[in-house]
Amino acid sequence: MQRKLSALTIVGPAIAAAGLLAAPLQPLAMERTVHIAGFGAKSGVVRSFGVNTEAVMLAAAKHINESGGVKLGDGTTGKIKVSFYDDRCNAEEGISVLRRIATTEALVAVGPTCSNVAEPLFGILQKKVGDDKDTGLQFPVFTDTAIKGGLAKISEWAFRNVPNEMEMYRQMFKWIKAQNPDLKTVFGGVEEDFAHSRFTWYKVMKTRSGDAGYEVLGEAKWLLADTNFTTQVRKMRKAKADVVAISAHPFTTCGVLKEMQRQRVKPKLLVGLTSSSSLETLQGCAKQAEGIIIPTSFAPVTPAAKMAAEAAAKLGGSADLHSAAAWEIVNILKGVIEGQKVMAKADTLKADRRKIRDGLANLKTTGGLLGKIQRTDEGEAVKPYVYVHAKAGEWAVLHNPIK
Amino acid sequence: MEDFLFDLIDLVQSIADGLLFGTTYAMIGIGFTLIFGVMDKLNMSYAAAAIAGAYSSIAILAVVPAPAPVAFFIAAIAAGLFGYVIYLLCFRFIPLASPLATLMATVGMLLLIDEIIVHETDGMPQPYPALFDDVMVEFGPFGLRGDLMFVFAVSVVSMAVLLYLIYRTRLGIATRAVSQQPVAAQLCGIGLERTNAMTFVITGVLGGIAGAMIGAAVGVLSPLLSIPFTVKGLIVTVIGGLGSIPGAIIAGLLVGAFENTFQFLRGVTERDMYVMLLLFVFLFLRPGGIFSPPDGRD
Numbered sequence: 296m297q298r299k300l301s302a303l304t305i306v307g308p309a310i311a312a313a314g315l316l317a318a319p320l321q322p323l324a325m326e327r328t329v330h331i332a333g334f335g336a337k338s339g340v341v342r343s344f345g346v347n348t349e350a351v352m353l354a355a356a357k358h359i360n361e362s363g364g365v366k367l368g369d370g371t372t373g374k375i376k377v378s379f380y381d382d383r384c385n386a387e388e389g390i391s392v393l394r395r396i397a398t399t400e401a402l403v404a405v406g407p408t409c410s411n412v413a414e415p416l417f418g419i420l421q422k423k424v425g426d427d428k429d430t431g432l433q434f435p436v437f438t439d440t441a442i443k444g445g446l447a448k449i450s451e452w453a454f455r456n457v458p459n460e461m462e463m464y465r466q467m468f469k470w471i472k473a474q475n476p477d478l479k480t481v482f483g484g485v486e487e488d489f490a491h492s493r494f495t496w497y498k499v500m501k502t503r504s505g506d507a508g509y510e511v512l513g514e515a516k517w518l519l520a521d522t523n524f525t526t527q528v529r530k531m532r533k534a535k536a537d538v539v540a541i542s543a544h545p546f547t548t549c550g551v552l553k554e555m556q557r558q559r560v561k562p563k564l565l566v567g568l569t570s571s572s573s574l575e576t577l578q579g580c581a582k583q584a585e586g587i588i589i590p591t592s593f594a595p596v597t598p599a600a601k602m603a604a605e606a607a608a609k610l611g612g613s614a615d616l617h618s619a620a621a622w623e624i625v626n627i628l629k630g631v632i633e634g635q636k637v638m639a640k641a642d643t644l645k646a647d648r649r650k651i652r653d654g655l656a657n658l659k660t661t662g663g664l665l666g667k668i669q670r671t672d673e674g675e676a677v678k679p680y681v682y683v684h685a686k687a688g689e690w691a692v693l694h695n696p697i698k
Numbered sequence: 699m700e701d702f703l704f705d706l707i708d709l710v711q712s713i714a715d716g717l718l719f720g721t722t723y724a725m726i727g728i729g730f731t732l733i734f735g736v737m738d739k740l741n742m743s744y745a746a747a748a749i750a751g752a753y754s755s756i757a758i759l760a761v762v763p764a765p766a767p768v769a770f771f772i773a774a775i776a777a778g779l780f781g782y783v784i785y786l787l788c789f790r791f792i793p794l795a796s797p798l799a800t801l802m803a804t805v806g807m808l809l810l811i812d813e814i815i816v817h818e819t820d821g822m823p824q825p826y827p828a829l830f831d832d833v834m835v836e837f838g839p840f841g842l843r844g845d846l847m848f849v850f851a852v853s854v855v856s857m858a859v860l861l862y863l864i865y866r867t868r869l870g871i872a873t874r875a876v877s878q879q880p881v882a883a884q885l886c887g888i889g890l891e892r893t894n895a896m897t898f899v900i901t902g903v904l905g906g907i908a909g910a911m912i913g914a915a916v917g918v919l920s921p922l923l924s925i926p927f928t929v930k931g932l933i934v935t936v937i938g939g940l941g942s943i944p945g946a947i948i949a950g951l952l953v954g955a956f957e958n959t960f961q962f963l964r965g966v967t968e969r970d971m972y973v974m975l976l977l978f979v980f981l982f983l984r985p986g987g988i989f990s991p992p993d994g995r996d
Contacts (some may be wrong), residue, residue: 338813340922343820487967516966520922522912525715525843526962529708546823546920553917557834557843579823579918 327639329365329373329632331356331625332401334392335408335440337381340546343575343613344408344440348621349379350612351603352405355625358606365629368636375625384409389416393436400644402637403435403651405624408617410443410490413453420450424652433645435652437628439620442569443494447674454655454674456620456627458592460499460569463680466696467590468500468507470682471538471564478563482536483514484527484551486543495568496542504540512536517547524554532560540566541587545573549580556583564588572683572690573615581688592678593619593664594692600664619664620678627661666697707839712962713955718846719915720954721853725908726927727934727946728857729901732864735877735941736897739800743784743807745927748905750811751777752913756824766827766914770852773913774906780811781902785895808928815921823920826913849911856907857947863900864943873897877941933973937980939987948988952976 333352337345356375359365365373380396382389389412396404407413421431431450438447438455447455471478481504486492501511512534515527528551531539539555539562541548548571555561565587567576572589593616595604603622604614612618631654632639637647658670669677684693726745733741754776755769788803833844864870875883876893884890912927913919934953938945953973960972980987 338816340816340821340920342816343822346820518966520926521966522916522923522926523715523719523958526708526712526958527966529711533704546918546922549823549918550916553831557832558841559834575822579825 326364327367327371327373328400329367329375329637329639330378330400330402331375331628332378332380332396332399332404332406333621334380334382334389334396334404334406336384337379338383339385341384341408343573344617345379345381347607347612347615347618348406348408348439349377350610351607351614351618351621352377352379352625354603354606354610354612355622357610358602359625359629366633368638373632373639375629377625380406382407382409382412384412386412386415388412390419393419393434394432397432397434400641402632402639402644402647403437403628405437405439405621406441407438408440410441410446410494413438413441413446414443414449414490417446417449417453420452422450424451424649424656433648433652435648435655437624437655439624440617441491442617443490444498445673445675451656451674452652456624456668456676456678458569458590458616458620458678458680459675460495460590461503462677463569463590463592464495464499464503465506467566467588467682468504468509470694470696471566471588472507472509475564478537479510480512480534480536481509481538481540482512482531482534482562484531484539484541484543485514485516486519486547487516488518489544491570492542492544492568496540500540500542500566504538509538517543517551519544519547521547522550524551525558527551528554528558528560531555532558536562538562538564538566541571542568543571544568545571545575545579548576549583552580552583552587569616574613577685577688577690581685584685586684586686588682588684588693590680590682591616591690592680594681594683594690596681596692596695597665603664623661623663623668627655627658630661631655631658709959709962711840712958714840714842715846716955716958717951718842718850718954719958720951721850722908722912722915722950723927723930723934723953724947724950725853725856725904725911726931727938727950728860728943729905729908730931730935731938731941731943731946732873732897732901734935735943736873737789737794737894739789739794739797740804740932741784741788741898741901742801742804742928743788743811744804744901744905745931746808746811746924747780747784747902748777748909749912749919749921749923749927750780750815750909751775751902751906752826752909752919753815753819753824755910756826756913756919757818759827766829769827770907770910770914773910774903777906777909778899778903781898781900781905782895784902785898789894789898790891808924812921812924815924819921821921823918826910826917826919828914828917831914831917846915849915852907852911856904857943860900860904861943869893869896869900933977935987936977937987939989942987942989945987945989 335345356377360374367373380392382392421429442457447453485496515530567587567589572591595601607614635650635654661668666679682694683690729744751773755772830844835842872888872893934949938949961969
């Protein structure tokens, strides 16, 4: 009896302890991890883009995981795990980072930040799916930030959720013309050595303002790291245009706006580059930027957008035109993973990546923070947008074409 | 005729703007040249440390608000300290006999300083206090920026103080002695390491003032500033003559004016090409720079 008792005393608690340990393991066994990689600039002067994208991706993943996770092909629940890599806004680094990501368990990569990285990076992907002669990387890439027009058509493995600047500026210049019929002329300012700014002035703002009936009087040019804008602003002053459109990033946008103030260049209207509708511009020159109008595909104007902005802020990031796209991407990926019955197992990795690519290619519309997003056959997005303007040190919605 | 007159006015205005802004290049050039003169080594992290000094001043001002002149003063002190730290890390304990060792150490330091700034600010431009930034002094069709005139004045005073220090004080005599004959200077009882360290601190202070003036002239600080100012500083040093302070001053103004003139005449995309061409012309025709020291002196 005594021996039986002592055996029970030893074995009993051991069984109970094992049971207790096994209990939390049971649901864990039913769960799998869905690896999503993010990559972008987390060092160098565009670090804030990478920091914000990472925070937004983590916030979106957290939100999905807390709401029940992702339903995988065999009914198992998947929890999203985001790993973020730094490409330093450098093409070679970006390519090397993507090759590294492709060796991990990641099903898809979200990035990059810079168009000068995206363009060559899409070039190393397989151009046509199923082309056995093409040894390019077979890995789906979904871009949130690199905005230069028409890049996704480089490869069938490349997709983007970036705003369509052509459409945004076309509509915005038309709207400005309708609101201010007395404004007749436009003068441009362009950061010549940055792919996005250059493309947006020459191919977007200049042509779209012309289409809207404005006479384009010319343009002043400067470089990304320039510090002295006296010559350019004098040219601007001479032109005496009604509208000045600045296609430059916050650092030089602020430099030019300050110089315009000094030389008393006061156009009736200021238009800015999409990327300048950020906190950086307000930090650098809120006073001089007052009134500048910019089209953007993100503003916290819907409950979903407000929630995304708050969730990102809790993780130390800021949801803006670029980073908010990452929130949408993670949610789109959730839908694709569920719809394509992705397994997220080590032995189905290659097939899962292909399923995600096919799922993304088949999308015609997706949900977005401001409303429905249309998907094109070339892997691009046509996103809803609003016009914001700098008002009392903040970005405020000036007009919402969705309404 | 009217167009020609307008263009002429614009050209003169561009040259004037370039000359005013060129003082910041001159100050960075002096830092490079002084260190080269004393140690026969280039400190590639000099401009980055100067900008870091300016960043330090806004970091302190974020905690203790103070007017712009206090920010400029803090920038100078902070950059002086950075100068000493750079001396310790990149020169003091690194074999000076190997010319590449210190060069690469300072290149590493330049990248390190830049990346620290990027990580602390997420690369975002930070507003920098300026004086007279809304003042425009006008003479008929010409106008001179008040803040650039202030930058010019501060730079001129700083350079005058530096020249006084170099030519009229015991420290200056020691610095020049070490620069010209280090062995003889040591035999005369001049501490080589102490003099070198003091040179780094003094040039650091000057760099801090330059960094603050660059911030004041631009209106914002950005990590984008370090590399262009390093390049401009080196060009100024070579054109002025390695080791020549008056040369650095003249070359700084020359590069500023040249840059603006060609920006006006040929546009921004060709501007730097012409500055490089100027450098090439000097290297080819007068490799010792404007104020090259007489041959065979030492």
